[in-house]
Amino acid sequence: MHTETIIYIILAGIVAILLAVFQYYNKKKSMSKLNMLFSFLRFLSIFSVLLLLINPKFEQVSFSIEKPNLVVAIDNSSSIKHLNQDTHVINLIETVSNDAGLNNKFNIDLYTFGESFKVSDSTTFSENQTNINNAFKQLSQIYRGTTAPTLIISDGNQTYGNDYQFTASTYKQSIYPVILGDTVTYTDLKIKQLNVNKYAYLKNRFPIEAILVYNGNKTINSRFLVTKGHTTVYSQPISLSKENNSKIINFTLPANSVGVSSYKATIVPIENEKNTVNNSKNFAVEVIDQKTKIAIVSDFLHPDLGAFKKSIESNEQRAVTLLKPKEILNQINDFQLIIINQPNYRFKDLFDILEKENKNHFTIVGTKTDLNFLNKNKQNFLHEKTSQTENYQAEFNTNYSPFIVDNINFESFPPLNSNYGSVSFTTPFESILNKRINGISTNEPLLVTYETNGRREGVLFGENIWQWRAQSYINNQSFNQFDNFLGKLVQYLASNKRKNRLNIDYESFYNGSSNIIIKAEFFDKNYVFDTRETLNISVTDNISKENKTFPLILKGNNFQVDLSSLAPSNYSFTVKATNENIAKSGNFQILEYNVEQQFLNANVTKLQQLATNSDGKSYFIDNTKDLKTDLLNDNRFVSIQKSNKNIIPLIDWKYLLIILALSLGLEWFIRKYNGLI
Structure with missing residues (x-):
């Protein structure tokens, strides 16, 4: 409490005493016991009121002991059961969870990871994928700024995601891997990778690339086969050795019929091979009759053109051609969809042909769009013309109905730049995205589609959509979500099929x-x-x-x-x-x-490197006797005494109000009882 506040309290006490004595002191005779009681009660009342006005603040300090966290992350993928390690894992979890010494020193938190990362309620070892890096990414958010040594129980075999070996640079905790699986190296022959396009075109041949890997010391001979049903469609003998332990095979197969064709690639197992599951891989190719051809027409270069082309062509069913307004006039019927980038008067002939041929098209309106030209040649909407531009963020419309659209976190995307002004439609339209400015919804359309006279059209009122594709990659470490969204939009606009319920x-x-x-x-x-x-x-x-x-x-x-x-x-x-x-x-x-059954051994090297990089230590599942001792004796993991200081104002102390009410009430009651009122 400050010295100034103490002085105010002393002065308040003196003032309260003087006022109380002044009211009940009688010069003619000595003060009676009753007046002395009245003076005391009046003093309490006045002093309480003055204290409330001064409102002094008091410090309240509390102490607590915070134990470090012991994070136990358990690999819940099916490879653990495939390597016959599930029983060992369950026994280790029970040992760690029930150990009195570890529970006395740590707060033990259990998690499982595989395809997803979650708090552990049970371990089933049934997940079909493993993403170890994602587990560390999630843990780094949960235990940021705390002490949390991490015990990871895994075989170290990751099927997708970024390399976790160097995750210690972002996950600032000591990591203790418990390595599951056999470390003995067995002779093994497998199909490491099979690269096949998802789509092929009728009467063409589609390419296949197979990467074969051999792990062993002897020279072996085998055969690589591709079968369709019971028919062998490709065969090639192979020979591998310790020095020449891999082979890449490139070949093509014919696409003779429309639809999905299933194949099986097999490398014939060698004698005494332990794991033959990884000797075969199934794959399929969807044979389609023709490609959807899309033209992007622009009068100038812009990053959006490349983003549209890359995104649309991520699906092999579609091909994109970049053209000038004059170049497309004689070949417009070769394309199922025309994308028009920021039109001006040079697009006059193209707009006339689109109207005449009743062709589907998609228009991008940006800062270089000639709005006078657009308003004259687009009869379905009118864009207010101003000399200003604005940055518009996207707001997803959950009620959009023509086709299924997923919200790919549009609100996190950078704003698009476009002309300022309202848009009025003369035909019914459906909005996929609406405009927002500084987080405030404007109810103005940003991305719309509509149908008129059997023709489908779309309009994007903004440029720099290339930034959306980049942001989508930052959000998801992949372009897939954005490309799928744009692919669905293109598929809808390129089709003339009737709307279904x-x-x-x-x-x-x-x-x-x-x-x-x-x-x-x-x-x-x-x-x-x-x-x-x-x-x-x-x-x-x-x-x-x-x-x-x-x-x-x-x-x-x-x-x-x-x-x-x-x-x-x-x-x-x-x-x-x-x-x-x-x-x-x-x-x-x-x-x-x-994919989880493709592994024979634990990835010992990566797990040991993970421990080294994070100042931890690795253990094998059969030898974890030192794990408890190392954790208990490590001086980095100690409990911390924390003090919590709270500043409490006197006005929050309810008992002072009770004292004030009692003193005033008693004084009134006693005076009333003695006939002084």
């Missing part, structure tokens, strides 16, 4: 280790997304004829079902609405492949 989004085939998610949208008769409807999917195995029915769950702006539990096979399915007689069918194939 039930739309389904699925792939023709899936790898056995990937998530199998089928999405659907259902609209009422006014084509408004109907959340009241119940959708079910009936899935039939075309080989075993087994039929299963699953409900689709409403998630955001679509219905979804996860079919990852299905075994590899060919399937046909029907999605049906419960309340209306509307259904839609399709087919897909699940390829047999489990």
Whole structure:
């Protein structure tokens, strides 16, 4: 408490005494006991009021002991069970969790990782992928600024994600890997990688690249085969040795029929080979009749052109050609969709042909767009003309209905630059994205689609969409989400199919280790997304004829079902609405492949390097007797006494108000009782 406050309190006491004595002191005779009581009660009342006015503040200090955290991250992937290490892991978890010494020194937190990272409630060793780097990324957020030595129980085999070996540079904790699996090197022959395009074109040949790897000391001879059903479509003898332990095979296969064609690549196992699962890989190719051709027409160079081309061509079904306004006039019928970048008067002939041919097109409106020209030649909307530009952020419209759109975190994307001014439409339109300025919604469209006279059109009111693709990569370490979004938009605009009340989004085939998610949208008769409807999917195995029915769950702006539990096979399915007689069918194939079964050994080198880089120590699962001792004796992991100082103002002390009320009440009651009132 400050000296100035103490002086005020002393003065308040003196003032309270003087006022109390002044009111009840009688010069003619000595003060009675009753007056002395009244003076004391009045002193308490006045002093309490003055204290409330001064409102002194007191310091309250509390102490607490904070133990360090011991993080236990458990590999929950199926490779642990494949390497017969699941029992060892469960025993180690129970030992660490129930150890009195470790619990006395640490707060023990259990997590599991595989495809996802989560707090551990059980370990099933059933996840089909492993992303160790993601586990450390999540932990670095949870334990930032704390002491949290990390025990990672894993075989060290990661199937996707960034390399975790050097994660200690961002995860500022000591890491103690417990290495699972056999460290003995076995003779093994495997298909390391198979590179195949997802799509091929009818009457063409599609390329395949196979990378074969041999681990052993002797020279061996085998044969590489590719089969389709029971027919061998490619065969080649191979010879490998300790010095020449890998081989790349490049060949082509014919695409003779439209649809999904399934193949199996096999390298014939050698004698006494322990793991033969990794000797085969299934793959599939979807043969399509023709490519969707898209033209991007622009009068000047802009980074958006490259972003559109890269994004659209990420799907092999589509080809993009960059053209000038004059160059496209004689070949406009060669393309299913025309993308027009910031048109001006040089686009006059192109607009006339588009109107005459009733061609689908997509228009980008930016700062270099001639709005006078655009307003004269676009009869479906009118853009207010001003001399100002503005940066517009995106706001996702969850009620968009023409096709399934996922929110790819548009709100995190940089703003697009465009002309300032409102847009008025003369034809019904649907907005995918709306404009926001400084976080405030304007209810003005940023990205729209509409249909008129059997023609589909789209308009983007902004430029610099290349920054969106870059930001999407920063958010997800991949361009896939943005490219899929733009691909769906292009697919919709390039098609003239009639709008359906039930739309389904699925792939023709899936790898056995990937998530199998089928999405659907259902609209009422006014084509408004109907959340009241119940959708079910009936899935039939075309080989075993087994039929299963699953409900689709409403998630955001679509219905979804996860079919990852299905075994590899060919399937046909029907999605049906419960309340209306509307259904839609399709087919897909699940390829047999489990990436977690491709490993024979633990990745000892990476796990040991991880421990070294983080000032930790590695252990093998069969020899963890020193683990407890090392953790308990490490002076870096000690409990910390923390003090917490709170400044409490006197006005928050409720007892002072009680004293004030009692003193005033008692004084009034005693005076009343003695007839002084």
